Amino acid sequence: MNDITPPGFDALFRHNEDPWGFRTRWYEARKRAMTLACLPQARYASGFEPGCANGELTAQLAGRCERLLASDVSPRAVELARTRLAALPHVEVVQALLPDQWPRGRFDLVVISELGYFVDGPALDAMAAHTLACLLPAATVVACHWRRPIQGCAMDGDAxxxxxxxxxxxxxxxxxxxxxxxxxxxxxxxxxxAQREGFAW
Structure with missing residues (x-):
């Protein structure tokens, strides 16, 4: 993964439709389940998942959102995600280079998963600013990232x-x-x- 530019990502997905084993690894399935379990709301009106890859997490988030927008920088990943989610008309998948092509609209859920270390610090700061600006009242922001070193990336998940x-x-x-x-x-x-459901003060 030395080449983390958009063409590099596209080459990854053209060589392997599931380059990180999202579909096959228990680690990935468990992490998705924990991500979903940590969402404080049962349902969201409008969600956004940047960096959706082949759409495995997107498919899980779709069950919690009335409307869901997902994006990826790789045209091939977008093609795979659209195929994966074709039966879900409330889900839209678009190709976008973030943070410059951040979508218009307001969201009450933004999920940033395994994306932040593939951009530099100023771009990550811009993503945070865009996220904050697009949030509806009482919105949820989720981030989930690998903590171990990644070749070619300056930041790990903690950073x-x-x-x-x-x-x-x-x-x-x-x-x-x-x-x-x-x-x-x-x-x-x-x-x-519990407080949101009115039985804890």
């Missing part, structure tokens, strides 16, 4: 999350930190799930 937290400046609802990955959930609504 990505520290920079996102600094840029978002939102209350943190949840953190899961394992040897392999870190998962954070932020929201402008600091209430816990």
């Amino acid at each position: 990505v999350h520290a920079r996102l937290a600094q840029g978002l400046q939102l209350p943190q609802l949840c953190e899961v930190r394992e040897a392999d990955f870190v998962l954070n959930v932020w929201s402008s609504d600091p209430q816990s799930v």
Whole structure:
């Protein structure tokens, strides 16, 4: 993974439709389940998943969103995700180079998974700023990243999350930190799930 430019990503997906084993590894299936379990709301009106790859997490998020937009820089990944999600008319997959081509619209869920270390620091800061600007009231922002070193990337997951937290400046609802990955959930609504349901004060 030395080449993390858009052509490099496209070559990855043209050589292998599932280059990171999203479909086959228990690690990936478990991480998706934990990501979904950490969402504080049962349903979201409008979600956005940048860096959707071949759409495996997107397919899971689709069950929690009335409308879901996903994007990837690789045209081949977008093609694979569209095929994966073809039966879900409320899901749209677009090709976009972020942060410059950040979508218009407002979202109450933004999921940034395994993406932040593939951009430099200023671009990650811009992504955080775009995320903050597009949020609906009481929205949820989720980030999940690999913690171990990645060849060709200056930041690991911990550095990505520290920079996102600094840029978002939102209350943190949840953190899961394992040897392999870190998962954070932020929201402008600091209430816990029990508080949101009215039985904890």
